[in-house]
Amino acid sequence: MKKLLKTISSISLITLLLLACNKNECSDSVKGELKDLSGLDGCGFVIELGNGNKLEPLNLSDFDFDLIDGNKVWISYHLTTNMIGTTCMVGDIIEIDCIANR
Numbered sequence: 408m409k410k411l412l413k414t415i416s417s418i419s420l421i422t423l424l425l426l427a428c429n430k431n432e433c434s435d436s437v438k439g440e441l442k443d444l445s446g447l448d449g450c451g452f453v454i455e456l457g458n459g460n461k462l463e464p465l466n467l468s469d470f471d472f473d474l475i476d477g478n479k480v481w482i483s484y485h486l487t488t489n490m491i492g493t494t495c496m497v498g499d500i501i502e503i504d505c506i507a508n509r
Contacts, residue, residue: 433482433483434505436483436507437457437482437483438480438509439456439480439482440455440477440478440479441454441455441474441475441477441479442455442476448495449495450497451467453495453497453498454482460498461499462499462500462501463498463500464502465500478508479508479509480507481506481507482503482507483505483506485501485504486500487500487502
């Protein structure tokens with residue numbers, strides 16, 4: 408009986424540690440960084456990916472999220488077909504599916 412309890416305790420501890428280490432809450436996400444481009448006409452916050460590409464999110468305000476320039480995030484998104492362009496014109500126009508701090 409003691410051996411069974413030790414085994415269950417060990418498995419529970421390992422599971423807890425693995426779940427605690429998974430900080431990426433968004434599935435199929437990529438690394439990004441918030442950039443405040445409000446100094447440019449028609450711009451606000453955009454997301455810069457690791458490869459330097461910029462994303463212009465249409466629905467960033469839909470998420471309860473601190474908008475801080477330089478904040479590193481995980482993001483999953485899809486390109487939108489609703490719009491041809493924006494006033495800012497610095498990147499692909501997207502809709503965010505999930506965003507989380509990293």
